Amino acid sequence: MVDRSGTPLVELRDISIAFGGIKAVDHVSVDLYPGEVVGLLGHNGAGKSTLIKCLSGAYKQDTGDVFINGERATINNPRDARGYNIETIYQTLALADNLDAASNLFLGREITTPLGLVDESRMEAETRKVMGRLNPNFRKFNAPVSALSGGQRQSVAIARAVYFNARILIMDEPTAALGPQETEMVAELIAELKKQGLGIFLIDHDVHQVKRLCDRAAVMKNGELVGTVEVDKVSTDDILAMIIAGKKPDHLAA
Amino acid sequence: MADTAGTSKETRSRKSFLDTLEVDTRLLGMIGAFVVLCLVFNVFTDGRFLTPRNVFNLSIQTVSVALMATGMVFIIVTRHIDLSVGSLLATCSAVMAMTQTVVTPDWLGLGLNNPLTAPIALIVGLICGAAIGAFNGWLVGYLTIPAFIVTLGGLLVWRNVAWYLTNGQTIGPLDANFRLLGGINGTMGETGSWIVGVVALVAALLALVSARRSKKAHNFPVKPLWAEVVLGLLIAVVILGFVALLNAYQIPENRLERMFEARGETMPEGYSEGYGIPYSVLLLIFVAVVMTIVARKTRLGRYIFATGGNPDAAELSGVNTRLLTVKVFALMGFLCALAAAVASARLTFHSNDIGTLDELRVIAAAVIGGTALAGGIGTIYGAILGALIMQSLQSGMAMVGVDAPFQNIVVGAVLVLAVLIDILYRKRTGAK
Numbered sequence: 048m049v050d051r052s053g054t055p056l057v058e059l060r061d062i063s064i065a066f067g068g069i070k071a072v073d074h075v076s077v078d079l080y081p082g083e084v085v086g087l088l089g090h091n092g093a094g095k096s097t098l099i100k101c102l103s104g105a106y107k108q109d110t111g112d113v114f115i116n117g118e119r120a121t122i123n124n125p126r127d128a129r130g131y132n133i134e135t136i137y138q139t140l141a142l143a144d145n146l147d148a149a150s151n152l153f154l155g156r157e158i159t160t161p162l163g164l165v166d167e168s169r170m171e172a173e174t175r176k177v178m179g180r181l182n183p184n185f186r187k188f189n190a191p192v193s194a195l196s197g198g199q200r201q202s203v204a205i206a207r208a209v210y211f212n213a214r215i216l217i218m219d220e221p222t223a224a225l226g227p228q229e230t231e232m233v234a235e236l237i238a239e240l241k242k243q244g245l246g247i248f249l250i251d252h253d254v255h256q257v258k259r260l261c262d263r264a265a266v267m268k269n270g271e272l273v274g275t276v277e278v279d280k281v282s283t284d285d286i287l288a289m290i291i292a293g294k295k296p297d298h299l300a301a
Numbered sequence: 302m303a304d305t306a307g308t309s310k311e312t313r314s315r316k317s318f319l320d321t322l323e324v325d326t327r328l329l330g331m332i333g334a335f336v337v338l339c340l341v342f343n344v345f346t347d348g349r350f351l352t353p354r355n356v357f358n359l360s361i362q363t364v365s366v367a368l369m370a371t372g373m374v375f376i377i378v379t380r381h382i383d384l385s386v387g388s389l390l391a392t393c394s395a396v397m398a399m400t401q402t403v404v405t406p407d408w409l410g411l412g413l414n415n416p417l418t419a420p421i422a423l424i425v426g427l428i429c430g431a432a433i434g435a436f437n438g439w440l441v442g443y444l445t446i447p448a449f450i451v452t453l454g455g456l457l458v459w460r461n462v463a464w465y466l467t468n469g470q471t472i473g474p475l476d477a478n479f480r481l482l483g484g485i486n487g488t489m490g491e492t493g494s495w496i497v498g499v500v501a502l503v504a505a506l507l508a509l510v511s512a513r514r515s516k517k518a519h520n521f522p523v524k525p526l527w528a529e530v531v532l533g534l535l536i537a538v539v540i541l542g543f544v545a546l547l548n549a550y551q552i553p554e555n556r557l558e559r560m561f562e563a564r565g566e567t568m569p570e571g572y573s574e575g576y577g578i579p580y581s582v583l584l585l586i587f588v589a590v591v592m593t594i595v596a597r598k599t600r601l602g603r604y605i606f607a608t609g610g611n612p613d614a615a616e617l618s619g620v621n622t623r624l625l626t627v628k629v630f631a632l633m634g635f636l637c638a639l640a641a642a643v644a645s646a647r648l649t650f651h652s653n654d655i656g657t658l659d660e661l662r663v664i665a666a667a668v669i670g671g672t673a674l675a676g677g678i679g680t681i682y683g684a685i686l687g688a689l690i691m692q693s694l695q696s697g698m699a700m701v702g703v704d705a706p707f708q709n710i711v712v713g714a715v716l717v718l719a720v721l722i723d724i725l726y727r728k729r730t731g732a733k
Contacts, residue, residue, distance in 0.1 A: 143610035145677035
């Protein structure tokens with residue numbers, strides 16, 4: 048069981064963000080503790096990704112605050128988020144297709160020689176090390192990422208998030224483009240990272256997967272938070288009802 | 302490799318030979334096309350095309366466009382375009398011309414041909430170019446006006462700023478030291494050229510060795526030693542051959558006599574001296590090396606290519622893509638100023654129409670050199686080779702005596718054809 052007695056690793060408090068009059072996220076509060084996986088569920092357009100982008104620095108919330116380790120955090124751009132050890136694996140993977148795995152892994156954080164030049168050999172060596180752990184079958188170190196399969200691209204994106212000692216990991220549908228074997232690999236990785244005490248936000252459409260991988264599930268509908276439940280105390284049908292009907296199961300509502 | 306299974310053994314072994322050398326096959330194709338072009342012109346001009354004299358002229362004619370083409374690679378790689386480079390060149394040229402003919406001799410009282418004049422004019426020009434470029438970049442990056450529009454406007458604006466600055470007059474003659482940048486008026490002589498050639502060769506070989514060592518240190522696969530030696534020999538032949546060719550172009554006797562007279566000496570009987578490497582060509586080589594290092598070995602270069610490949614990914618990885626746009630355009634402006642110095646020094650004066658249509662030549666050079674307009678792909682050496690091909694085509698046709706309208710028709714058609722071949726090549730090799 049996750050210990051929720053201390054300060055939460057992340058606390059999103061009363062976040063709202065609107066795009067041209069449409070409230071994409073409407074006064075939502077979610078928290079995350081060390082060693083915990085919180086699933087974010089909801090229909091397309093429910094506001095999950097938008098909410099999480101306020102934490103990863105891609106968007107700036109209109110109102111509300113982000114607290115990291117109990118302290119108020121100012122996140123204006125992705126660089127700030129990285130400064131708080133927040134790493135994100137985007138649904139689109141956010142890889143530069145024309146560059147190789149090492150260049151993508153270190154994009155924005157290149158290893159340089161004392162002369163200030165990029166140290167390609169060391170970056171490739173580090174990439175080989177981390178990929179050897181994540182995906183031992185990975186061989187295409189010198190090919191542009193566009194030449195890789197979906198699973199290989201995914202492992203590059205995951206390697207990038209894991210390599211830099213993330214404390215908080217955001218995964219936006221990490222298994223959407225993967226086959227069963229690779230999905231299993233991601234599941235194992237999540238369990239491993241959880242053990243190391245990372246906090247993980249997992250955005251997913253697959254209710255069964257959320258029930259299997261997550262400790263808690265936060266369900267959103269039309270920009271509002273329906274509720275946050277412990278997955279062990281509810282059935283998949285309960286969660287589905289929350290997603291579709293937008294109301295909490297009766298035995299928890301009280 | 303499944304597609305080579307059916308081909309004969311011979312082609313397979315040749316393919317593996319090229320693979321082992323790890324040379325860019327696309328570059329090889331361009332060099333092949335260039336060599337064929339030169340040989341064809343050489344036949345049609347009864348051997349006048351490949352004389353030291355013509356090679357010398359070709360190289361100094363290429364410098365100005367090639368300098369700008371290296372910058373255009375970065376612009377196009379980041380998915381932008383710069384249509385104002387020819388006009389920007391004119392403005393920078395006008396600024397430098399006015400600085401050395403009005404500001405330093407009259408306002409600063411330095412008189413004509415003062416040793417300070419050339420450096421002052423050059424620095425003023427370069428600052429001016431970089432500032433205008435940065436301004437363009439700010440309009441594109443921060444105000445998010447499409448680069449096409451910003452520079453289309455700039456095409457008109459800067460051409461006429463140049464006009465306004467000089468009242469449309471031709472400004473000249475330019476400062477004697479400044480003219481050294483122009484080509485024939487500033488060459489290194491035979492000894493100096495050999496020294497430069499040997500230094501360049503040693504540097505290139507050291508780079509090869511250190512790259513191999515660094516790969517070995519991390520236990521990466523390296524190519525066999527013989528492949529490295531072949532590559533080294535090729536580099537040696539190209540560098541030293543180029544120097545020998547430029548040294549073989551003899552300075553005319555009466556010009557040599559005048560040079561000796563200027564020094565208060567008399568020329569010894571039977572004395573001869575080759576031109577050697579022009580300073581402008583040396584400048585181009587230096588810029589090419591620096592720009593290649595920037596592209597491959599610096600964070601700036603990484604971010605340029607990453608932004609071209611996927612702007613959103615670059616932004617999410619913490620790259621400040623707006624500031625990057627400003628930097629890339631500022632660099633382009635700086636190179637336009639450098640090209641302006643070379644172009645006006647070659648003419649020995651600033652004229653109102655300097656750099657007209659250069660934007661098309663520069664973009665064509667970059668594109669022929671393999672820069673993809675979709676962004677993310679391009680090389681500096683490709684762009685320079687592209688500029689060289691364009692220039693060879695133009696002057697080769699002039700030497701053969703092709704009518705002016707046909708010259709331009711051919712150049713235009715070649716540009717389109719080159720891009721088509723590039724698309725087919727990328728499709729076949731599966732590269733993006």
